Amino acid sequence: MNKKEAKANRKNIAVNKLKSLGDMILEDVEKNQVPSIRVPSRGTSNIVYDDEKRYYVLGDRYGRRSLGNVKQIKKLAQMVYIANFCKGLMETGKTATLREMYYVSEGWDIDFGDQQESNIVGEDLEVTLGMTREDLGLMPEEDGASVYGKLKVMEGDVEIDAMRSGKSGYTIPPSIDEVDFVEHDVKRVIAVETMGMFHRLVQENAYKKFDTLIVGLKGQAARATRRFLKRVNEELHLPVYICNDGDPWGFHIAMVIISGSAKLAHVNHELATPDARFLGVTASDIINYDLPTDPLKDIDVLRLKELLKDPRYKDEQWKMEIKKMMKIGKKAEQQSFSKYGLEYVVDTYLPQKLEQME
Amino acid sequence: MNKKEAKANRKNIAVNKLKSLGDMILEDVEKNQVPSIRVPSRGTSNIVYDDEKRYYVLGDRYGRRSLGNVKQIKKLAQMVYIANFCKGLMETGKTATLREMYYVSEGWDIDFGDQQESNIVGEDLEVTLGMTREDLGLMPEEDGASVYGKLKVMEGDVEIDAMRSGKSGYTIPPSIDEVDFVEHDVKRVIAVETMGMFHRLVQENAYKKFDTLIVGLKGQAARATRRFLKRVNEELHLPVYICNDGDPWGFHIAMVIISGSAKLAHVNHELATPDARFLGVTASDIINYDLPTDPLKDIDVLRLKELLKDPRYKDEQWKMEIKKMMKIGKKAEQQSFSKYGLEYVVDTYLPQKLEQME
Numbered sequence: 001m002n003k004k005e006a007k008a009n010r011k012n013i014a015v016n017k018l019k020s021l022g023d024m025i026l027e028d029v030e031k032n033q034v035p036s037i038r039v040p041s042r043g044t045s046n047i048v049y050d051d052e053k054r055y056y057v058l059g060d061r062y063g064r065r066s067l068g069n070v071k072q073i074k075k076l077a078q079m080v081y082i083a084n085f086c087k088g089l090m091e092t093g094k095t096a097t098l099r100e101m102y103y104v105s106e107g108w109d110i111d112f113g114d115q116q117e118s119n120i121v122g123e124d125l126e127v128t129l130g131m132t133r134e135d136l137g138l139m140p141e142e143d144g145a146s147v148y149g150k151l152k153v154m155e156g157d158v159e160i161d162a163m164r165s166g167k168s169g170y171t172i173p174p175s176i177d178e179v180d181f182v183e184h185d186v187k188r189v190i191a192v193e194t195m196g197m198f199h200r201l202v203q204e205n206a207y208k209k210f211d212t213l214i215v216g217l218k219g220q221a222a223r224a225t226r227r228f229l230k231r232v233n234e235e236l237h238l239p240v241y242i243c244n245d246g247d248p249w250g251f252h253i254a255m256v257i258i259s260g261s262a263k264l265a266h267v268n269h270e271l272a273t274p275d276a277r278f279l280g281v282t283a284s285d286i287i288n289y290d291l292p293t294d295p296l297k298d299i300d301v302l303r304l305k306e307l308l309k310d311p312r313y314k315d316e317q318w319k320m321e322i323k324k325m326m327k328i329g330k331k332a333e334q335q336s337f338s339k340y341g342l343e344y345v346v347d348t349y350l351p352q353k354l355e356q357m358e
Numbered sequence: 359m360n361k362k363e364a365k366a367n368r369k370n371i372a373v374n375k376l377k378s379l380g381d382m383i384l385e386d387v388e389k390n391q392v393p394s395i396r397v398p399s400r401g402t403s404n405i406v407y408d409d410e411k412r413y414y415v416l417g418d419r420y421g422r423r424s425l426g427n428v429k430q431i432k433k434l435a436q437m438v439y440i441a442n443f444c445k446g447l448m449e450t451g452k453t454a455t456l457r458e459m460y461y462v463s464e465g466w467d468i469d470f471g472d473q474q475e476s477n478i479v480g481e482d483l484e485v486t487l488g489m490t491r492e493d494l495g496l497m498p499e500e501d502g503a504s505v506y507g508k509l510k511v512m513e514g515d516v517e518i519d520a521m522r523s524g525k526s527g528y529t530i531p532p533s534i535d536e537v538d539f540v541e542h543d544v545k546r547v548i549a550v551e552t553m554g555m556f557h558r559l560v561q562e563n564a565y566k567k568f569d570t571l572i573v574g575l576k577g578q579a580a581r582a583t584r585r586f587l588k589r590v591n592e593e594l595h596l597p598v599y600i601c602n603d604g605d606p607w608g609f610h611i612a613m614v615i616i617s618g619s620a621k622l623a624h625v626n627h628e629l630a631t632p633d634a635r636f637l638g639v640t641a642s643d644i645i646n647y648d649l650p651t652d653p654l655k656d657i658d659v660l661r662l663k664e665l666l667k668d669p670r671y672k673d674e675q676w677k678m679e680i681k682k683m684m685k686i687g688k689k690a691e692q693q694s695f696s697k698y699g700l701e702y703v704v705d706t707y708l709p710q711k712l713e714q715m716e
Contacts, residue, residue, distance in 0.1 A: 094561060094700065095557070095561065096696070096700055097554040097557075097693070099554055099691070099693050099696075100554065100558070100693050100696040100700060101696075103650055103691075103693055103694050103695070103696035103697050104696045104697065104699070104700065106650050106697040107697060107698070107699075139557065141552060141553055141554045142553060143504070143526045143553055144526075146501070146529065153524075155524050155525055156525075158521075158522050158524070159522070160522060160523060160524050163516075164516050164517070164518060165518060165523045165524065165528065165529075166511075166513050166516070166518050166523065166528055166529060166531055167513055167514075167531045167533065168501045168502075168529035168530070168531040168532075169529065170523065170524055171504065171523075171524060171526035171527065171529055172526070173524055173525045173526040173557075174526075174557070175525065194499060195499055195500060195501055196455040196457055196458065196499045199453070199455075199497065199531075199532070200458070203452060203453065292461055292464050333457070333461075335455065335457050335458050335461055336461050337461070338454075338457075338458040338459075338461035338462045339461050339462070339464040339465060340465070341462070341465075342452065342454055342458060342462065
């Protein structure tokens, strides 16, 4: 199956799953049974860290939504309306944001109290069908990361060169699964937390020096970014390194890319990149490179303690770095390497760290 | 003078201004005078709304920083260090973020208490030289807006086509003044507040329908975005329309593009686009299009009252819309047009509003 077929297939699967949801309800009606559907539970007790997969997954508990239960009638009807809306999107080749869907629903015969309510039913649909909502045409508001380097992709009929999209790079669109990788001439991917660091790496020709794609995460990685990193890792077999601020928040931005979030346990199989690796800034880096630091705040220490208990951080390396950070009581930003000059991070730090890791 | 010369000229002016700052100090020393420099005041009493220019400017009050004043010695020395750092950036063709500069300063013989302090001295330099800090090589962290449509630009040797940079568009880089406009085939620019609306306009082919560039502001417009809008308006003679949420915050995102901010009075001549126009969502739109609304919160009403007193809103049309919004007590988001279907905003609302305005 070539790429075009795979993509069409992905879309067909979505349409078919939506249809079969409707069929199930119709069948019940035809058999004079009370229609009901199975919705996997998203309660915390059904969210499990899977040691083998190395990310959170949903357990096998589920609930039933039945038209025989007065409390559930509305929720089930809402889900059918949303499924129908998504089917329409698929058929017209359009997408919509959750916000747009909420407003569109004003014209439906069933209402949502607020957008929160329609979002939750959207998630219910996602988990019921086992697909991401992007596959159903429901896109997040926010775009993904910026990408710079020797990568060519196709969006529809347009070929895009991530070396010729401007110094701020190619922006990963919410509809990243519609994008095909055409050609690349890189050996790895380095993702950095801030656009300040992204521009530094572009300016110092890091893409050439390290044969790398440079990805500017812009803080917590958007869903589209996580999907992109998973795809370059698995489809193009490129190792992914993440370089963030040396504090619990930087750690966790990396970890959500690596092992997914608990909240999205039902779609982590599409988003998590368990083989992605945290390059730095580690507590050891703070010491070894004598970086300018800020003292840890109470909230940082609290967060570090939480991370220690988090199954995603069970690796000895992580535990050691978290404990070391608590011991020195300091954190450092990734831009703090500038203490040694603007070029230092590319000329000295990254080569040393990459050598250690590869 | 062609574009290349103009750009080189811009850079030369910056270098020369930096040099003459140093010369002034040296001359004083040679004449056995106590060195001092004139720094225009940025105090609120020196920020004036200029009726003719239609944006905030600095008045003609200024202070003197003198090495004869113990309190000012450090500030003046800090400014000289920063000026020297900027000169280095110009000469090597590099840029740095304010954050990087702060960390670089760790290696200087003079210190800054925190980044806040180095930022302020950076602004002092900006106002003293009458140039933006981008002209001095000091870039903001954040990128600008996304642009989609028939526009080709040059960044260095790379030609970029804003129709072929992906569905999420061409990202305006912080160094927008290094960008040349090469070719365009549009009659106007429509800037929208959210990326949700940006993707809607791209998807509904609004760029074709209205011969327009589509600009996704991502909330409050970054400096690079404001500079871009000013440049397309003045260099390419394109009318600029801004379509935001119908609330005081949406109004003000537009107004800062149009008439600049008080805080940046010293660089508004580079950033403000007085001929840009607010297309909607207005209070009248909320009524005429019977949009889904939310009630105004106390903080919205407070803000609307502030806007009424703001000289930038002295136009009768603005005053009427602000009062009308307070009267109906309601606000509406730009995506609320989806009530009438996803296409409505492009098929009905925008054509009607553009006809009214053109």
